[in-house]
Amino acid sequence: MLRRLRVENFMSCQDTTVDLKPLTVSVGANASGKSTIFKALVFLSRLQNGVPLRGGSKGEFQLEPGVTLDQLVRNGNTSLPIRFQLWFDEDPFCQNRVRHRLFENR
Ligand SMILES: Nc1ncnc2c1ncn2[C@@H]1O[C@H](COP(=O)(O)OP(=O)(O)OP(=O)(O)O)[C@@H](O)[C@H]1O
Numbered sequence: 629m630l631r632r633l634r635v636e637n638f639m640s641c642q643d644t645t646v647d648l649k650p651l652t653v654s655v656g657a658n659a660s661g662k663s664t665i666f667k668a669l670v671f672l673s674r675l676q677n678g679v680p681l682r683g684g685s686k687g688e689f690q691l692e693p694g695v696t697l698d699q700l701v702r703n704g705n706t707s708l709p710i711r712f713q714l715w716f717d718e719d720p721f722c723q724n725r726v727r728h729r730l731f732e733n734r
């Protein structure tokens with residue numbers, strides 16, 4: 629199970645860490661970043677399923693219609709590294725932290 633997620637420079641998140649339980653309730657003011665965390669999870673699940681970010685046969689990657697990769701980086705600053713760190717438990721293949729780093733070598 630995913631226990632902790634750290635999100636950096638993704639949409640409205642500069643550096644946000646959320647701890648997750650079997651049931652986690654997300655509460656906060658409008659535009660505080662609740663949906664951004666869920667979009668990070670959607671994004672990661674797309675990567676996990678092998679969706680290409682660049683050069684795919686279906687054209688430019690879009691997280692949702694009209695939302696391109698460059699729009700996912702915080703404030704549209706594509707020199708910033710989008711970074712995710714994930715901590716899992718109860719999965720022998722995922723005991724260690726998994727990192728995805730994007731944009732860093734562009
Ligand atoms: N690439 C980006 N860089 C910076 N901010 C962004 C980016 N993409 C979206 N945002 C901002 O993120 C904020 C929205 O955050 P989010 O949708 O996660 O909030 P929310 O807590 O779900 O709000 P609500 O309660 O209204 O659903 C908006 O202010 C939006 O302009």
Ligand SMILES: [Mg+2]
Nearest residue numbers: 659662663664
């Ligand atoms: Mg929302």
